[in-house]
Amino acid sequence: MSTPAPGAVLRGAVDLSSLRNRPAGPAPAGGTAPSPDGQAPASRLVFDVTDADFGQVLELSKTVPVVVDLWAEWCGPCKQLSPVLEKLVTELGGRLVLAKVDVDANPQLAQSFRAQSIPLVVALVAGQPVQLFTGAVPEAQVREVFTQLLQLAAQHGVTGTIPMEGAPTAEGDDAAPALPPLHQAAFDAIEAGDYAAAATAYEQALTENPRDEDAKAGLAQVHLLARVQHLDLAEARAAAASAPADVDAQFAVADLDLAGGHVDDAFARLLDLFAALPAEERAPVRERLLELFGVVGDADARVIRARGRLASLLF
Structure with a gap:
């Protein structure tokens, strides 16, 4: 069993291209699928998804990080882990959502995520897969992984929240919190493919605050992206x-x-x-x-x- 932190680079470790832009099917039994506009239902932070409607989850991940729990009814460790995932996602108050995938009923998703062993937990950030861990991981380690996942998502500009059922809302409450200016500049540069400018922004952030761990991680990621962008x-x-x-x-x-x-x-x-x-x-x-x-x-x-x-x- 491995218990890694989130993969730091959003890149094609798995191929989800065949699951994009597919027509939505009916909401699966036992859960509520995302709505057609790509938003999670306000009353549900945990929902079941299928091969047919997973394209909507990819769209949702552009707003809020999506944790994907690949499980099966016969899997004992899955039954141990799922309540932990649901508890921690709920505690985070809409900063993450949990999409549950029954691998027996959804073979295309199981194949796409290379689910050779379950429970397998991955994440989606801005439509890209991030490997999290395999196996029934202790709650403390899941909590740490989720914290790092939120940091990674912030570096890629995915900082939205999903309102919880019964939560009061006010004008502007659902707006994504702004990144620090230099982090935003780095993110914009990454989006434009200008890794040199992104590195400069992170370096300036570190000059201003040498303890900025997000900037350190971002700078290392940018250097890696720059090195691999033209490699075969x-x-x-x-x-x-x-x-x-x-x-x-x-x-x-x-x-x-x-x-x-x-x-x-x-x-x-x-x-x-x-x-x-x-x-x-x-x-x-x-x-x-x-x-x-x-x-x-x-x-x-x-x-x-x-x-x-x-x-x-x-x-």
């Missing part, structure tokens, strides 16, 4: 396989793996490279590992494991 995965893997000691070739595949959600693979590749190199040539590999640790997050179990192995190699 097949070509990069072929180059790395043909030259195992080529540091740049191994860096390229590690970056692509991390961007695609294969975090353990990325770390293992760089740690193996670090171990194989002479001591005087290891510094760039260590620096790249530390940068990627920052992308994923220091509290992530995979980072903790990788740091442990790095320490053992150093000493």
Whole structure:
């Protein structure tokens, strides 16, 4: 069982393209599907979805982060985890919603999310998948993952809320809170594909507040996005396989793996490279590992494991 923090880069770790813009089916039994305008019903933060109406959930994720719980009736750990997910989503008061997917009844979604083991929990932010965790994770760890998911969503401008049933509303209450100006500038630059400008904005934010953890994470993400934007995965893997000691070739595949959600693979590749190199040539590999640790997050179990192995190699 793995308990990672949210993947820091919104990228195609799974393919949801076939589920976009599909006509909505009827609301599934046991839950309420999102309405046709892409908004979650005001009375429900937890709802069932199907292969047919999942396109609406993708649209909803442009407003509020959507946690997706892939489960099955026969799955015991699923029955342990689902109440925890529902409790924490409700506690967050509409800042997240929970979409429940019965994998037996919805094989296309199960295939799209590569649900080889359940319970599988992923998220959608701005229509893009973010891997969260597999298995019945303890409540404290789910809470931490949700906190990091909200931070990630804010970095991508997804900061809306869904009103809860019975909650009083006032004019302007449903407006998304504004990002800090430099974070907004970075986000706008990312949207425009100008990663240099985004990096400059985050660097300025860190100059003003060196403890700005969101800016640190954002800067690491931008650097990664800039490096992978023109890489071809097949070509990069072929180059790395043909030259195992080529540091740049191994860096390229590690970056692509991390961007695609294969975090353990990325770390293992760089740690193996670090171990194989002479001591005087290891510094760039260590620096790249530390940068990627920052992308994923220091509290992530995979980072903790990788740091442990790095320490053992150093000493």
